Every structure is written in C-alpha cells, then in structure tokens.
Amino acid sequence: MIELALDAIPNQRLSAALEGAYWEIEIKTLDNGTTAVSLWRDGETVIQGVRAMPNRVLIPYAYREAGNFAFLATGDDYPDYPRFGADVRLVYASAAELSEMRNA
Numbered sequence: 001m002i003e004l005a006l007d008a009i010p011n012q013r014l015s016a017a018l019e020g021a022y023w024e025i026e027i028k029t030l031d032n033g034t035t036a037v038s039l040w041r042d043g044e045t046v047i048q049g050v051r052a053m054p055n056r057v058l059i060p061y062a063y064r065e066a067g068n069f070a071f072l073a074t075g076d077d078y079p080d081y082p083r084f085g086a087d088v089r090l091v092y093a094s095a096a097e098l099s100e101m102r103n104a
Contacts, residue, residue, distance in 0.1 A: 001091045006084035052079045
C-alpha cells in the first residue's frame with residue numbers, strides 16, 4: 001500500500017501517479033463535519049462527492065481491480081481533517097494487493 005500525505009486542513013486537493021495512472025483527489029469537509037471525496041483518473045471522473053467511511057474502500061466494486069483508496073482510521077471514527085496525518089491516513093492499494101486481501 002502507498003500512503004498519500006494529507007494536511008490537517010478541511011479542504012485539499014492532491015495528485016499522484018500510481019500504477020501508470022494519474023489520479024487527482026479532492027477532499028472536502030462538509031457543513032455537517034463529514035468528509036467527501038472526489039477522484040479523477042487520467043482526467044475522467046471516477047467518484048464525486050462520496051462520503052468517506054473509516055477503513056472502507058472509496059471506489060465502487062467495478063473499479064476495484066484497477067486499485068482503490070481508503071481512509072485508514074483508528075477505531076470506527078469517521079475521517080476528520082484534524083486527525084489527518086495522525087490517526088487517519090489515506091492509502092492506495094493496487095489491484096494485486098486488493099486481490100490478496102480478498103483471498104486472505
């Protein structure tokens with residue numbers, strides 16, 4: 001898994017080249033305190049405004065084989081920007097890593 005660096009700020013945008021694809025990631029804190037994520041792969045929208053859940057992949061099943069992202073958090077607390085980089089991490093798992101996890 002690859003960890004992507006997050007700042008402890010409410011709204012941010014980052015990009016990364018992962019497994020031959022160029023990803024853009026937008027993280028926004030909504031008025032109710034929840035975190036929403038949008039992802040673009042090579043300029044095409046993959047997800048938009050999806051609520052971030054703790055320890056669950058962000059991209060729907062149809063896209064899992066191409067890799068996926070997740071917020072890893074301590075316990076079952078929802079990802080919250082003051083905890084980014086401390087006990088909430090954004091990670092990318094390759095298709096091979098996802099397959100290995102499902103078969104473990």
